[in-house]
Amino acid sequence: MPTAPPTDGFVPLGETASPWRRPAAAPDLRQLNSTDKKVALRYPFRVRLSRGKPSLFAQPGRESRHVVLLALIGLNVASFVAQLFLDAFAPGFVRDYLALSNRGIHDAYAWQFVTATLLYGSPWHFLGNMLGFYILGRDLESILGQRHFLYLFLSGAIGGELGHLFLMPSETILYAASGGVAAVLLAYATILPDLDLIASGVSRFSIRLKAKHVAGAILLLSLVMLAIDRNGAVIHSAILGGLAAGSLYAHLLGFGHASWPRRLLHRRREAAERMQRMTPAEFIEREIDPLLEKISRKGIQSLTRAERRLLSQAREKVGQV
Known part of the structure; x- marks a missing residue:
């Protein structure tokens, strides 16, 4: 240390x-x-992490060997070499059997959900992904730790595929390697929003792009591509799902501004703790009596799903007496 x-x-x-x-x-x-x-x-x-906001999941600053980062890069390099080999000697195999497609889902090609996350649209797509992933991943693996960094990448890969299935026509085919990298980018922009990722100066003029600006530009570009490119093999739909997954994961870990997932979890945790502290008599008086009064006035069909859940919890609470 x-x-x-x-x-x-x-x-x-x-x-x-x-x-x-x-x-x-x-x-x-x-x-x-x-x-x-x-x-x-x-x-x-x-520069401060997440605008100085604490997180229980952050790791103390230390040098790291970046085991997960290098393993994922190695896996992507091997898969891209295999993709080039298949494209050269078995044209159409990658597109028909390994990329995520509506046909593959209907024919139960379950492996496509795994293989599609390792496919690239072009060598430039591969090089850009790996360069950005290495630059951003070095810091995030040190900050989050190996386990959460891996989960972040996997959540982006899954989110990218789900985003494609929800947003794109059924005849499109997805090369989904950008989903995990997009999640890492958005998490980086949430944790280190004000860090300059791109800086250049010419004469008196200088250009500085912070992490949050780069993430915003990628999001905007993906939305534009989503609107104009909706045929054939695509990569951009995975970026949108990956960005959403990265934002959600980073906020659930406690970084960034307060968000609805964290507020919802906080409210549920507080409600559970409050209910646990109450005696059965207090629980009935505060929570159940108002529901019984509502039933007497409007009928049991007026209860919401949450209120019906409260009634079922009342049976357990009363059983403790």
């Missing part, structure tokens, strides 16, 4: 998630060992 606190730009800032407190000023790099210098110099000191 580093002996000095890493910079504010790398370490997740939740007090329960990290043993370090936020430093008042940038650490003196001369006092850091070589490993700490790599971490301290990685980001500008002013």
Whole structure:
């Protein structure tokens, strides 16, 4: 474990998630060992994770071997080489049997849900995906840990395929390798929204694109492609589903602004804890009596699904007496 606190730009800032407190000023790099210098110099000191919002799932800042990242890149490289080989010696096989298609679903080609996530539309598609995945994945695997980083990628792959099935015509075919990478991009933009991913300067003019701007541009481009390219083999529909999955996963881990999934989970957790603290008599008085009064006035058919669930929970609560 580093002996000095890493910079504010790398370490997740939740007090329960990290043993370090936020430093008042940038650490003196001369006092850091070589490993700490790599971490301290990685980001500008002013950059903060998720706008300084804590997350219980964030890992302490540390050097990582990026096992999951490199394994996924290796898997994608091997699958792309195999795809090139099949395209050269068995034309049409990848499109008919490995890409996700409506025909494959009807014919029970269940393997397409796996193989489609490893298919690319072109060599440029492959190179762009792997370059972006490596740049973004180094940081996210260090921040989230190997397990959550893998789950994030898989959720994006699944979300990309589901997005295609819901948004595109049945005759289209999906090469879905971009879904997992899109999830990583959106999660990165949620966790490190103000980090400059692209910066260039010419004369007096400079261009800086933050992570959130890059993610927004990719989202806009995907929406445009969704509207104009709705035939044949496509890749863009997987990006939309992957972006949605990445945003959802990052917010469920506690990063970013408050979102409806987190608010819903928080309300349900509070309701369950409140119900557990109440005695059977208190539960009946506060929760059940108003429902009985509603039934007497409007009939049992007026109860919502949540209210019917409360009545069934009342039987369990009363059984504890």
